[in-house]
Amino acid sequence: MERAFCVWLFVVILFCYLAFSFLILASPGGSGTPQLIQPAQPYYDPDYVSPGPAEFASLSVNIGTRICPLSNASGCIDVFRGRISISALEYGPFTAGWLAYYAGTQEWVWTSPQFSGPGLIPFNVSSVQVREGYQSFGFPLYVLRGGKNVWVQSIDIIGLDKANAKCLCLPTIKDVTLEEHGDLGGIVVHVFMSSPSSFSIFRLRVYWAGKLVYDFLKEVSIPGEWEHSPIEIRVDFGPIILKKPGTYTIQADVSSDGASDSKIITYTRPAGQVKVSINDPYGASWRVTWSGEASGSKSGSNSETFTIQVASQVNLWAEILSNPPGYTCTISPSFTVAKPGDSMSFTVDCAKKEGPTEKTNQSSLPQQPPLPTQQPTSYTAQFPALLILTTALSLVGIIISVIALVVLLKRQRRS
Numbered sequence: 001m002e003r004a005f006c007v008w009l010f011v012v013i014l015f016c017y018l019a020f021s022f023l024i025l026a027s028p029g030g031s032g033t034p035q036l037i038q039p040a041q042p043y044y045d046p047d048y049v050s051p052g053p054a055e056f057a058s059l060s061v062n063i064g065t066r067i068c069p070l071s072n073a074s075g076c077i078d079v080f081r082g083r084i085s086i087s088a089l090e091y092g093p094f095t096a097g098w099l100a101y102y103a104g105t106q107e108w109v110w111t112s113p114q115f116s117g118p119g120l121i122p123f124n125v126s127s128v129q130v131r132e133g134y135q136s137f138g139f140p141l142y143v144l145r146g147g148k149n150v151w152v153q154s155i156d157i158i159g160l161d162k163a164n165a166k167c168l169c170l171p172t173i174k175d176v177t178l179e180e181h182g183d184l185g186g187i188v189v190h191v192f193m194s195s196p197s198s199f200s201i202f203r204l205r206v207y208w209a210g211k212l213v214y215d216f217l218k219e220v221s222i223p224g225e226w227e228h229s230p231i232e233i234r235v236d237f238g239p240i241i242l243k244k245p246g247t248y249t250i251q252a253d254v255s256s257d258g259a260s261d262s263k264i265i266t267y268t269r270p271a272g273q274v275k276v277s278i279n280d281p282y283g284a285s286w287r288v289t290w291s292g293e294a295s296g297s298k299s300g301s302n303s304e305t306f307t308i309q310v311a312s313q314v315n316l317w318a319e320i321l322s323n324p325p326g327y328t329c330t331i332s333p334s335f336t337v338a339k340p341g342d343s344m345s346f347t348v349d350c351a352k353k354e355g356p357t358e359k360t361n362q363s364s365l366p367q368q369p370p371l372p373t374q375q376p377t378s379y380t381a382q383f384p385a386l387l388i389l390t391t392a393l394s395l396v397g398i399i400i401s402v403i404a405l406v407v408l409l410k411r412q413r414r415s
Contacts (some may be wrong), residue, residue, distance in 0.1 A: 005172075041087050041118075042216035049206065049214045050241035052184060053143045053402045054088040059155050060221040061137070064127065074173060076132045080109075082125035084139065088117020092143055094152075096123065099138040100130050107131075114144070136387020137162045143184075150183045153236035155220065163226040164218055169195040171256035173263045174232060178250075185313050186241035187267065189250060192234050196220070197227045197257030198333070204237040207249040214240060227257070243294075245271035245311040279347040284329040285321040288346065290314045313339050318346045326353055 044051050064079035084096060094117070098110040110128050115121050137157040142149040174192040181188050191202055194226045199221050206214035220233055254261050261358055276288060280303045289297040292314040298306055299321065308314065316338060318331045329350040338344050 011210050014396070041089060043212075044240075045211070045213040048211070048243055050186065050243065051089055051214070052186070052239045053090045054086055054139060054141060054152060055093065055216060055237065056118060056139070056155050056218060056235075057085040057087045058219040058221075059084055059139055060219075061157070061223060062221075063223045063225060067129070075169050077129045078132065078134075080125075080128050080130060082110075082128070083122070084112075084116075084125065085120055085122045086141065087120055088115075090117055092116045094121075094144075095142045095149060097140050097142075098125065098128065099140065100134040101136040101138060102133050103135065109137075114249065125349060133161075135159070139348065140184035145183070152184065153188055153238060154234070155218075156234040157222060157226075157231065159231040159233060160226070162230050165230060166228055167195060167230050169228070169230070169259065170259045171196050171200065171254065171257075173252060173254055173261045176252045176263045176265050178252070178265075178267060184239045186239035188236050188238040189240070189252070190234055190236055191252045191254070193254050193256065193261075194232050194234055195228060195230065196222060196233050197259075198222055198224045199306065200233065200254060200256035202235040203253040203255075205251045205253075206240065206242075207251070208242075208244060208246060213248075215379055217353075241312055242267070242269045243311060245269050267310045270309055270340070271309060274310055274338040274340065275305065275313060275343040276308060277303075277305045277343070277345045280302055281329060282329060282348055282350040283324050284327070284331075284348050284350060285323075286318065286331055286346075286348060287321055288316060290316045308338075310338075310340050313337060316344060320348070324350065327351065328353055 042051050042055060060083040062081045063248060064081055066076055066078050068076040082098065086094065086096060088094060091164070093114045095114055096112040097108060100107050100109050109130055110125050112123055134341070137160065138154055139156070140154045141152045143152050144150070172194055174194045175190075176192070177190045179188045180186075180191065189204055191204065193200060193202070199219070201217060201219055203217045204214070205212060216237060218235055218237075220235065222233070247266050249264060249266055251262065252266045276298070278286060278300060279335055280286060280301070283301055285299070285301045287297055287299040292310075294308060295309045296308070298304075314337070316336050318334055320329050320331050323329045327350040329348055331346055331348050333346065336344055
């Protein structure tokens, strides 16, 4: 009896182990699931703000060694290392770079491979060589739009030809300026800090009527040899699309080596109108839908004119809901973009049908191209195979355990 009890106990333990292993492997939170980094994304209120496609989250620049060939003592080269992290809020794809500015010219030091979001994307830049005479460094970020790279924002280190001249000055905000982004819409906020230490924190907050609607923090590290010198660091935020008309309060804060500074500016987003005209001499049933800074729709069955209250860009789609008897109709354009002050015109054109008359012809809203999706991780791709393998191993273990039990019981009876 004791031997039989031990056998049964062994079988139960083996079965529990196999079942537990199967559940751990198959569950979404099991050890086979890759651990993802939580993206460091800006806080924003979607009712008031649309953030840019991506933001620099951190930048670190370090000096390595200086190489001076004996044959050309004036042609020295500085070796640098860098670390960059970018918070992507959409797919992209994106490209980051490192520029060295000289008197009247610029040279690329490094460019990243094309990458996609969303999420926090880090890069380590090691052993890049920069010839002497550089005056500034620039770190631009681009997004691919319409087949071309569109600039998003930058972090710049300015005045490096003065980096060795120390000054008795504290890190301060020199200026906060705004730039309208012509390609992506919205505003880019430039924060300039003078006389930085080796590690600095930049923070930008945007308020509407006292309500916080945007907040993001960035870190910048420079070599210790450059701190407390008359150089500047420019950090960009945005582009930020401010949706509601009115006055926004923009607060920039910096902290560097225990010193802190703050500057507040305001930006007024004026209200505006988009005038929409529908030319429909046939009496077709149509609908115009708009989204973006403002959203809504308007339907009708004759020529009509109306206005949309907007503070920035809106997207408009037009569609035919039903045709008049004996006609097939279209409306053009089916999609367009408008800004405050624009007048948009849609025209309905109909052609006579041949053969039996259809009562109605339903059409759907023109579809926007779907966003590319991220490729599944290797674990997700292999999950069905792992599930089948684990199930098979569990069944084999159970069968072996049963066979062993039967053999032991037969030996016990014979003895």
